Amino acid sequence: MSKIMEWVDARLPVTELIKSQATEYPTPKNLNYWWNFGSLALLVLIIMIATGLFLAMHYKADANQAFDVVEHIMRDVNYGWLLRYLHANGASFFFMVVYIHILRGMYYGSYRKPREILWWFGIILFFMMMGTAFMGYVLPWGQMSYWGAAVITNLMSAIPVVGEDLVVWVWGGFSVGDPTLNRFFALHFLLPLVIFGVVILHLWALHAVHSNNPVGIDLHDKKDSLPFHPYYTIKDLYGYGVFMIVFCAFVFYAPNFFLEPDNYIPANPMQTPAHIVPEWYFLPFYAILRSIDFLGSFSKLAGVIAMAGAIAILFILPFLDRSPVRSFRYRPLSRQLFWIFVIDCFFLGWVGYNPADAAVFDGALPLIVVGRTCTAIYFGYFFLLWVITAFDIEKHTPVPKSI
Amino acid sequence: MNCTNVVGFYLFARRVGGALCSAVTLFLVVALLAAMLLPGALQASEGQVLPPRQHWSFTGMFGQFDNGALKRGAQVAVQSCMACHSIKYIKFDQLRQLGLNEVEVKALAESQGRTKKDAMISAMDAAAAKESFGVVPPDLSLITKARKGYEDYTYGILTGYASEGDLALANRVMADGKVSGEEAREVASALQLDQRHPDKMAEVLKRMMAGENFNRYFPGHFFAMPQPLADGAVAYADGTENSKVQLARDVVTFLAWAAEPTQMERKALGIKVILFLVILTIMLYAVKRRIWARVH
Numbered sequence: 001m002s003k004i005m006e007w008v009d010a011r012l013p014v015t016e017l018i019k020s021q022a023t024e025y026p027t028p029k030n031l032n033y034w035w036n037f038g039s040l041a042l043l044v045l046i047i048m049i050a051t052g053l054f055l056a057m058h059y060k061a062d063a064n065q066a067f068d069v070v071e072h073i074m075r076d077v078n079y080g081w082l083l084r085y086l087h088a089n090g091a092s093f094f095f096m097v098v099y100i101h102i103l104r105g106m107y108y109g110s111y112r113k114p115r116e117i118l119w120w121f122g123i124i125l126f127f128m129m130m131g132t133a134f135m136g137y138v139l140p141w142g143q144m145s146y147w148g149a150a151v152i153t154n155l156m157s158a159i160p161v162v163g164e165d166l167v168v169w170v171w172g173g174f175s176v177g178d179p180t181l182n183r184f185f186a187l188h189f190l191l192p193l194v195i196f197g198v199v200i201l202h203l204w205a206l207h208a209v210h211s212n213n214p215v216g217i218d219l220h221d222k223k224d225s226l227p228f229h230p231y232y233t234i235k236d237l238y239g240y241g242v243f244m245i246v247f248c249a250f251v252f253y254a255p256n257f258f259l260e261p262d263n264y265i266p267a268n269p270m271q272t273p274a275h276i277v278p279e280w281y282f283l284p285f286y287a288i289l290r291s292i293d294f295l296g297s298f299s300k301l302a303g304v305i306a307m308a309g310a311i312a313i314l315f316i317l318p319f320l321d322r323s324p325v326r327s328f329r330y331r332p333l334s335r336q337l338f339w340i341f342v343i344d345c346f347f348l349g350w351v352g353y354n355p356a357d358a359a360v361f362d363g364a365l366p367l368i369v370v371g372r373t374c375t376a377i378y379f380g381y382f383f384l385l386w387v388i389t390a391f392d393i394e395k396h397t398p399v400p401k402s403i
Numbered sequence: 404m405n406c407t408n409v410v411g412f413y414l415f416a417r418r419v420g421g422a423l424c425s426a427v428t429l430f431l432v433v434a435l436l437a438a439m440l441l442p443g444a445l446q447a448s449e450g451q452v453l454p455p456r457q458h459w460s461f462t463g464m465f466g467q468f469d470n471g472a473l474k475r476g477a478q479v480a481v482q483s484c485m486a487c488h489s490i491k492y493i494k495f496d497q498l499r500q501l502g503l504n505e506v507e508v509k510a511l512a513e514s515q516g517r518t519k520k521d522a523m524i525s526a527m528d529a530a531a532a533k534e535s536f537g538v539v540p541p542d543l544s545l546i547t548k549a550r551k552g553y554e555d556y557t558y559g560i561l562t563g564y565a566s567e568g569d570l571a572l573a574n575r576v577m578a579d580g581k582v583s584g585e586e587a588r589e590v591a592s593a594l595q596l597d598q599r600h601p602d603k604m605a606e607v608l609k610r611m612m613a614g615e616n617f618n619r620y621f622p623g624h625f626f627a628m629p630q631p632l633a634d635g636a637v638a639y640a641d642g643t644e645n646s647k648v649q650l651a652r653d654v655v656t657f658l659a660w661a662a663e664p665t666q667m668e669r670k671a672l673g674i675k676v677i678l679f680l681v682i683l684t685i686m687l688y689a690v691k692r693r694i695w696a697r698v699h
Contacts, residue, residue: 028696071492071544072665081665082672089645125676176405228699234691246676252673253464256548264549272623365648 014035021207027232028213030403034108035211037101042199042303043240044094049192052085052136053390061138063178085255091133092258093247094327095281106317106337109326110277116318117203123314125198130282130311132191135184137279144261148274150176155289158301175269214403216327222402224296249343251365275355284345284354285310288378290356291351291371291388306375313382320382322389334385341381348374410629452595455554456621457652461659462554464670468660471641473501476657479637479650480521481511484543490523492544500664517619530537536627547659552620554659559620560670561651564630565611569593573611582608594618633686 009015009154037285058077060069102122105111111119138149153170157163172179192318210219219225226232250257262273285307292303321334328335351371358367388394414601442480461468477498480490495512496519498504505519512519516526522651529539532627565573576586587601591607596619596662597603607624615625632650643653 075492075665080661081669085669119464230694231698234687238684238687238691241680241687245680245684248673248676248680252669252676255669261549261551261553264545 023229024205025228025284026210026222027228028211028219029224029226029231030213030215031232032212032214033239034100034104034214036236037097039102040097040239041094041101042245044090044097045192045195045199047086048090048094049193049196051083051090052189052192055087056189059185061139062184063181063267066138066139069086070140082251085251089247089251089255089258091136092279092281093243094129094251095133097243098129099281102126102314103342105212106341107328108212108214109216109321109323109333111314112212112216112320112321112326114209115212116207118202118209119197119318120204121205123246123311125195125313126203126314128191128195128198132195133279133281135188135191136180137234138184139188139379140263140297141181143265143267143273143275144260144263146176146267146269147273148278149180152278153180153277155304155307157302158300158304167328167361172322177269182210186211191288212326213403214327214329215400216329217401217403218323219403221402259261277353280349280353282350283350284378285346285352287352287371288375290352291368291375293368294372310378313379317382320386320389322386323394323396325399328398330397330399331394332397333388337381337384337388340377344374344377344379344381348378421546436487451622452597452619454555454563457555457558459554459656459667460660461656461673462632464673466670468667469656470502470584471643472653472656473660474503475637475639475641475643476501476653476655477501477661478511478639479654480543480661482637483631483650484654485515485523485525487527487536489525490543490658490661491666493523494519495519495521495523497664500662512523515617524579538627540628543658545660545662547655554655556620557658558651558655560618560628561632561655562648563619563621565617565619569617570611573608577608577612596624 005015033104055073058069058073058080070084075081077083080213104118134148134152138145153176155165156170157167158220159166168174170180171177172183178202260279261275277283288310289303289307292306293299295302323331323334325331328338347370350368351374354367356368359365360370362365460466460472473551478696484490485614495517498508498511503511508519512521515523517524525540527540531540547554552559572590576582576590582590582605584601586606588598590604591598591601593615594607598608607617610625616627616629617624618626618628632647632654634647635645636647637650638646643649663669
């Protein structure tokens with residue numbers, strides 16, 4: 001065996017790579033359980049690609065057959081129900097894991113110098129994930145698939161000059177239809193593989209600068225690091241176990257919890273559902289989109305810009321945060337802003353879930369007003385984080401010299 | 404930046420900022436909880452009454468189908484629902500999985516002019532249905548999964564029509580052609596509708612008197628389907644009382660099965676998978692503790 005490895009290593013240094021990048025890769029010894037979510041995201045990606053591949057073997061991207069074929073998978077294919085429920089719930093859990101992963105990065109300042117490129121690859125991954133999830137949701141060709149696709153693709157018509165033509169080009173016709181379904185399937189199959197590629201870039205960028213840690217300081221002492229194996233391999237495996245228990249509880253006992261009942265109604269272009277809601281993981285952004293309704297004919301474009309901006313603003317987060325300290329553990333004001341931001345995201349989700357014309361407290365408070373306020377708070381987080389750090393308003397508490 | 408005034412301002416701004424942040428957080432949390440939890444805080448959609456929750460033997464982790472109910476439900480589905488609705492993802496032959504025998508399955512299929520190898524497609528064609536009802540009756544294969552409220556909603560629809568008493572009340576109120584505020588509240592209370600909109604009652608009563616199908620749980624309350632079940636509408640062979648409510652419970656049980664015939668297989672596998680994962684995770688945790696003991 002060692003002879004074979006010697007032969008290989010002389011030609012391709014596999015052992016060296018495994019040693020330096022996996023088994024002996026130095027990792028801060030003080031990482032808490034929030035640092036499990038990166039490897040959890042990889043686990044879910046693998047589950048999605050594996051189940052997706054087998055689903056694709058049975059699926060037919062045809063507007064007349066797609067709905068029936070999903071039911072065929074559920075009823076006739078051996079363990080087809082398991083494949084589909086793993087895949088459908090996997091999408092929800094993917095977003096849960098990734099949202100926690102992003103928020104962990106925001107709390108401990110993992111986007112700060114020298115990890116900007118690592119952070120940007122992460123945002124690109126998030127963008128691609130949203131596109132993939134959206135197109136995947138269209139494939140069962142239920143009412144929500146169809147009308148969700150119609151509403152979201154229609155947003156492109158807000159782009160000046162080329163918008164209308166662009167929408168027709170994307171649809172492959174004058175409405176969402178069979179050509180749309182076909183290309184969405186092709187892209188839904190392709191994008192996860194691209195995501196996998198960017199994940200490798202994300203890991204490369206990580207291994208170039210190494211993990212941040214809860215204290216948020218650079219590690220100078222070798223004693224502050226542990227080899228990835230066995231310390232973090234076992235910790236990640238334990239995390240996988242806990243995750244799989246929760247995930248399987250939903251897959252086997254509440255598989256439709258995250259799904260809209262309307263999507264069990266076949267797509268019907270002649271009948272618009274009473275209210276169209278995207279999947280839960282898009283709701284905060286959907287609320288931001290709808291909250292811009294006060295600019296007359298510019299509202300639609302402004303809403304789209306606000307929605308895209310809500311994610312794009314993450315790109316400049318490394319430059320907005322000017323604090324000398326990375327971790328919010330030592331930044332009382334940033335910490336409070338952070339928790340307001342998190343709660344605000346839940347709020348936005350709730351606003352996005354309800355009909356646009358709903359009202360709370362017996363009609364006294366239109367939901368749109370709540371939506372606008374929450375949108376302002378969402379962007380306010382980034383602005384205030386800049387203000388309190390750029391003008392030294394925040395005084396940090398003492399930061400330990402070492403972990 | 405080191406002028407005393409500026410520093411003083413910063414210190415002041417920091418304190419104010421901190422207090423503001425705390426206040427906003429607190430406000431957000433309280434408002435969120437209030438908005439989500441207070442009953443009636445969010446107005447329900449116009450004309451929608453949520454069906455009450457029922458107890459079903461087949462829901463929950465360890466829930467199992469009642470085989471008697473499934474068999475009776477299949478009979479109700481074929482002899483009553485299938486006059487208009489199809490259940491296209493189920494073949495008659497599959498009904499044997501519920502414990503019906505070959506002869507019974509054959510009889511049910513033949514009652515619809517089908518053979519046992521056919522899917523459960525209604526004999527009424529779509530064009531004729533559209534002619535009579537204005538809409539094509541929806542396929543029922545997935546009905547218990549395709550509506551908010553799931554089984555409870557389907558049961559609610561089957562049992563949510565205006566009763567004889569309700570109709571008598573409507574007749575009495577509308578005898579003088581007018582609806583007073585007092586009467587409107589009385590009607591709203593009898594029909595279990597939102598009592599805050601008495602002005603809407605006149606419209607509801609008018610449509611009821613015109614013979615439209617009122618249903619408490621249908622969004623908007625009026626739809627194309629006339630009351631499908633009645634006491635004694637289907638003759639049961641096993642001696643179970645064939646009241647309307649019993650027929651509804653049985654057929655909903657059957658439709659819940661038809662919506663996902665693999666669901667009991669799913670639950671049975673789930674227990675094994677999760678038990679395995681729990682034991683594996685406990686072991687992984689023990690190993691993790693052991694390995695990390697070297698560090699701590």
